[in-house]
Amino acid sequence: MIYRTAGTIDQAMKASATGGNKATHTMKVLEEYAIECSIAKVFGSEVLDYTVDEAVQIYGGYGFHEDYPVARGYRDSRVNRIFEGTNEINRMLIIQMLMKRALAGTLPLMAAGAKLQEEILSGSAGDDSADGQWAEEDRIVRGAKKVFLLAAGAAIQKYRDRLTDQQEIIGALADIVLEIYAMESALLRAQKGVAARSKDSSGAIAAAARVLLQDGAARIEASARTALAAAVEGDMLRTQLAVLRRMIKREPADTIGLRRTVADAVINANGYPFEGR
Numbered sequence: 001m002i003y004r005t006a007g008t009i010d011q012a013m014k015a016s017a018t019g020g021n022k023a024t025h026t027m028k029v030l031e032e033y034a035i036e037c038s039i040a041k042v043f044g045s046e047v048l049d050y051t052v053d054e055a056v057q058i059y060g061g062y063g064f065h066e067d068y069p070v071a072r073g074y075r076d077s078r079v080n081r082i083f084e085g086t087n088e089i090n091r092m093l094i095i096q097m098l099m100k101r102a103l104a105g106t107l108p109l110m111a112a113g114a115k116l117q118e119e120i121l122s123g124s125a126g127d128d129s130a131d132g133q134w135a136e137e138d139r140i141v142r143g144a145k146k147v148f149l150l151a152a153g154a155a156i157q158k159y160r161d162r163l164t165d166q167q168e169i170i171g172a173l174a175d176i177v178l179e180i181y182a183m184e185s186a187l188l189r190a191q192k193g194v195a196a197r198s199k200d201s202s203g204a205i206a207a208a209a210r211v212l213l214q215d216g217a218a219r220i221e222a223s224a225r226t227a228l229a230a231a232v233e234g235d236m237l238r239t240q241l242a243v244l245r246r247m248i249k250r251e252p253a254d255t256i257g258l259r260r261t262v263a264d265a266v267i268n269a270n271g272y273p274f275e276g277r
Contacts, residue, residue: 035097038090039181042174045080045087052077091174092167098177099156099163109149116149125243134191136251140213141184143247144220148176150247151224154231154240172227179216179223186212193274204265204273207258214253221248 030037055070056063063070081087102109119125125146132138155169163170190209194202221244228240265273 035094036181038085038094038097039178041080041084042087042090042094043178043182045077048077048080088167088171091171092164094174094177095152095170096164109152112145113149113153116146116153119146120150120243125247133194134187137187137210137213140217140248140250141180141187143249144176144180144183144217146247147220147224147244148173148180150240150244151176151227151231154228158231166230169227169230172223172230175223176220176227179220183213183216204262207261208274210253211255211258211262214250214255217248217250221245224248 052070052073056074059068059070062068063074065071084090085093098107098109101107116125152173155163155166155173159166159169186209190205193205196202197205224244225241228244229237232240262273
């Protein structure tokens with residue numbers, strides 16, 4: 001998967017303005033980052049919905065009272081999943097753009113898929129190993145990317161050019177991409193934050209990233225099972241699900257304790273604890 005920051009997009013936009021037709025160059029730059037924009041829109045709007053819903057639950061009956069701040073947040077958040085293309089349309093765009101770039105050779109998904117098939121046939125899929133503080137997290141992200149290739153490959157093999165009509169499968173594949181993007185982004189940010197700070201001051205960053213990866217991996221597994229069951233059946237499905245389990249295998253983590261670490265950081269900061277990190 002690709003990981004590019006807003007700063008990278010801004011640099012590309014400035015570079016495009018230095019030569020040729022500015023509007024044409026700008027459109028090319030925007031198309032280059034269309035996938036990331038759709039991911040950010042869908043993931044951000046749905047996380048916001050979850051957050052304000054939880055806030056109303058915490059406030060109880062006061063959450064509906066306009067004298068309290070969460071009422072407006074709850075009311076206003078809903079439109080974000082509709083405008084700038086509904087989240088369902090953006091999910092379709094994510095997969096369509098990925099497939100378009102893969103077929104054009106600008107994104108090496110075909111080569112990655114072929115390599116994965118070799119690993120599956122040799123029995124080595126899901127056997128990644130790594131060292132270091134973030135070894136488990138790195139392995140989860142790599143496994144998640146393989147899961148997408150597995151599920152997408154099965155769907156393409158069955159439906160081929162009719163895949164665009166299978167909106168439920170596309171939705172499941174898009175959900176996997178969303179989770180991978182968020183997981184890798186969180187992991188990279190956590191690695192950077194921990195490296196720049198002491199262990200004591202960066203514990204909450206690491207805890208937040210690890211919770212996101214653990215929860216994301218579980219959601220990826222569920223989405224992949226949905227997509228695979230719609231693409232293959234019988235013994236082949238059982239084989240694919242066994243491969244899936246190996247790919248997304250992870251060590252048990254105390255996510256309750258990790259969440260409490262993050263909560264303590266929020267309480268101590270009396271607000272968002274990761275500002276500037």
